[in-house]
Amino acid sequence: MTAQVMPGPVRAPIGRLLRSELRWIYRRPRTLILLGLLALYPILFGIGTQLVDAPVRANGDQSIVAAVAGNALMLPVIVLSTTMIFFLPLGTTMTASDALAGEASHGTLRGLLLAPVSRVRLLAIKAFGVAVVSAAAALMTSLIAFVTGLVIAGPGSLVSISGTTLPVGEGLWRVLLATGWVIVQMWAVGAIALAVSASTEHPLLVLASVIGGLFVFGLLSTIPVLDWMHPFLITESWDSIVDVLRDPILSENLVTGLLRAVCYIVIGYSLALARMITKDS
Amino acid sequence: MTFAEAEAGVGTASAVPTPVLAARTRGLRKLYRNTVAVDHVDLDVPEGAVLGMLGPNGSGKTTTIRMMLGLTTPTAGEVELFGARLPEAAQAVLPQVGALVEGPGFHPFLSGRENLLRCAAAEPLLRSSAIAKAVDEALERVGLSGAASRRYRGYSLGMKQRMGLAAALLVPRRFVVLDEPTNGLDPAGTREVRTVIADLHAAGTTVLVSSHLLSEVEATCTHVAVLHQGTVVAQGELRDMLEASNAGLLVSTPEITAAVDALRDNRIPARPMPDGLLVDLTSTTAPEVVATLVRADIPVHEVHKQRTGLEDLFAQLTETS
Secondary structure, three states: OOOOOOOOOOOOOHHHHHHHHHHHHHHOHHHHHHHHHHHHHHHHHHHHHHHHHHHHHHOOOOOHHHHHHOOOOHHHHHHHHHHOOOHHHHHHHHHHHHHHHHHHHHOHHHHHHHOOOOHHHHHHHHHHHHHHHHHHHHHHHHHHHHHHHHHHHOHHHOEOOOOOEOOHHHHHHHHHHHHHHHHHHHHHHHHHHHHHHHOOOOHHHHHHHHHHHHHHHHHHOOOHHHOOOHHHOHHHHHHHHHHHHOOOOOOHHHHHHHHHHHHHHHHHHHHHHHHHHHOOO | OOHHHHHHHHHHHHHOOOOOEEEEEEEEEEEEOOEEEEEEEOOEEEOOOEEEEEOOOOOOHHHHHHHHOOOOOOOEEEEEEOOEEOOOOHHHHHHHEEEEOOOOOOOOOOEHHHHHHHHHHOOOOOOHHHHHHHHHHHHHHOOOHHHOOOEHHHOOHHHHHHHHHHHHOOOOOOEEEEEOOOOOOOHHHHHHHHHHHHHHHHOOOEEEEEEOOHHHHHHHOOEEEEEEOOEEEEEEEHHHHHHHHOOEEEEEOOOHHHHHHHHHHOOOOEEEEOOEEEEEOOOOOHHHHHHHHHHOOOOOOEEEEOOOHHHHHHHHHHOOO
């Protein structure tokens, strides 16, 4: 055999790895089922409120539910605020749990590390996958809700909770702002979920601990004695999403919530990186 | 070391006939909490060899392999692949290494081809345009072309094992590591794995096969390393080890008693067997024995070395403690 010269470090193109990761995520049946449910939810919610409203409207009045949910500004924000406490974190955590713990349990993480994909790079690829899925899920849900609202109530119905009516362009901008804010919150959940995912081979453990953790956070934030703890809870600012519906937007709590999410992202990925580098796989 | 230096070193290295090592470990040790899984493992895998890593279950074969590939961090000791230290050189060396470790790992909801496409996307040495062809060739090589579009979930144990082999062979490799490659395979599959190993060997690829099946190693390997309770108890060329492990010469002759007497006169220990005698070769050589017998006018029909095989060697090495 001829003497072969050792080549320098070689890496697979990052674009190819990211595409391959996304293809893998979007081929998974459970991802598709969850996205399907998220797409149906705003439509059902919009139709549901109109059905509730129908008997009231027959008397020439309008019910409070329809007033709250029956327009293209309110519906997306209400839909986001209800999905962000369960379905969106579920989707995010599920993707994160499959990303490392799931791959480890199938023995496929070994294959990637042996190819080799360096550990830091692998974490970056996984973080990208989780971020794309949570962002796409939130964006899809809110846009479907926006369109549903327009179809049901028409373009002249974008009433803020301060009582002013907004043009469609301004309404869409507000909806996108709310969506962006929710996406950052989901990235925070994803960061923590990936850190847990890097520490175990059991995907269910990731799901249970993160979703369970969010539930416990929700409980803790209702206990007044523990108010010193509240600023540290990621869920603390999740109610503030309705502030985008005020005219003008009440930004104080939204900004606090954003900073809190960024802290969670930094801490989550630091932990995930530390675990990933030393992990035996 | 820069790569320019490495390149410059090739000329001098090829002039001096020192054997190149595909893999080398020194003082490898792994502790899991308080259990010593592997200790003092000094393993040499010469380039171009087929090394059989032999050992009973739990002897540390897989742990050693995982440390050699940088999957597990050793508690102590060092690993070199082609003279480059791991884990620092992983990105330069591992692309040329194919491995099947701890059984095949694939996603059940994807088809065989899709699974391999995913593996191929991560292979640094594969160009994007060459991926589809490499995957088809690997599937062909392990005989899975017909089942390539079926979901991995429905594969039999043997087919899964073949998939693992296909992933290890996606790219032409310099070094292939196969951990228990014949697990779950039927006799035909086992033969195919042997053929694959023989092909790799013929192409100059270094192969490391771990197995608890002695016949497997005896049939395919040029070198052997025996692990027992986490340490290497013996290693070297298969031929040398078989020779060292037994020192018997079987002589078939009709005049057994005369032959034994003639040898004993020359202080060569021998004992009668059903149709000949067994000569102990610890203090002498085979030609010496034959010359002695011929000088004593003993008719010799046939002389051959007694082969105890790896079975006995393995038993000797691992059952002493």
